[in-house]
Amino acid sequence: MQTAALEQRYRARQARGVLRRWLEPPQPFVMNPREPRDYPLGRWNLYVGGAGRTVPGYVNLDLFPMPGVDVAADAHALPFAGERFQRIECDAVLEHVVDPARVVAELVRVLAPGGYLHLVTPFCHPFHEYPKDYRRFTLDGLKLLAPELEVVAEGWRTGPAATLLVFTLEFAKCLLPWRWWRVFAHFTLGWLLFPLRYLDLALLPAARAGRLGNHCYLWLRKAG
Ligand SMILES: C[S@@+](CC[C@H](N)C(=O)[O-])C[C@H]1O[C@@H](n2cnc3c(N)ncnc32)[C@H](O)[C@@H]1O
Structure with a gap:
């Protein structure tokens, strides 16, 4: 996907009318309530890949310099001094970068001693370009990227029901040759099927949920 097309996507999302937002089906997933979220923030914290959203703190x-973005830069070469940030969020970004090992090395470089790095990546998830889509991750594969950091928490953010729903919706769209049919499928199937997402509340605690997990997470801590 070209830069201009990506920028257009972000702007279109922001410009969506009230009616469209009101009719939009609920997301086809629920977040794992056991995923920790309360590791301490510092004076400086970094959110990677938050174009189009505001991330207070x-x-x-x-x-790209788009709404919500404070610093336009490539995560392969972060424009910051070392050991600057107490907490770093890198959520659904590593599948879009050319060299995830280099990006994580940069995140580790700018992480303060004692700071926390939160990595979230898809495992079973449809193709989606921001601006490219290169790969998927398992938890073990993700850990290989930062062996020098201590793993303080790991697990599945979204589970097998999320996987089933996102692939069912995409499969239905694959079958439909016309855009407006796909829009219709998005709304009707989205509303009909979303209650199934709550199955993940029962499935996520089981270890086997990872066999078909949708997104996994790691919380990592730098010594110091
Ligand atoms: C799937 S979106 C992440 C969405 C966001 N984390 C959220 O949960 O709403 C991926 C984001 O990563 C950004 N991105 C991709 N490659 C990047 C890179 N090399 N450096 C910085 N950001 C990048 C994209 O522009 C996009 O905004």
Whole structure:
């Protein structure tokens, strides 16, 4: 996907009318309530890939200068001094970068001693370009990227029911040749099927949920 097309996507999302937002089906997933969220923030915190959203308390870094973005830069070469940030969020970004090992090395470099790095990545999830889509991750694969950090929490953010729903919706759209049919499927199937997402509240605690997990997370801590 070209830069201009990505920028257009963010702007279109922001410009969505009230009616569209009102009719939009609920997300086809629920977040794992056991995923920790309360690791301490510091004076400086970094959010990678937050274009189009506001992230209070964080410096929002993304590739392009778009609404919500504080610093436009490539995460492969962060424009910050070392050991600057107490907490770093990198949520659904690593599948879009050319070299995830280099990006994580940069995140580790700018993380303060004692600071926390939160990585979230898809495992079973449809293709989606921001601006490219290169890969998927398992929890073990994710850990290989930052072996020097201590794993303080790990698990599945969204589980097998989320996987089932996102692939069912995409499969239905694959079958439909016309855009307006796909829009119709998005709204009707989205509203009909979303209650199934709550199955994940029962499935996520089981270890086998990871066999078909949708997104996994790691919380990592730098010594110091
Ligand atoms: C799927 S979106 C993440 C969405 C966001 N974390 C959220 O949960 O709403 C991926 C984001 O990563 C950004 N991105 C992709 N490659 C990047 C890179 N090399 N450096 C910085 N940001 C990048 C994209 O521009 C996009 O905004």
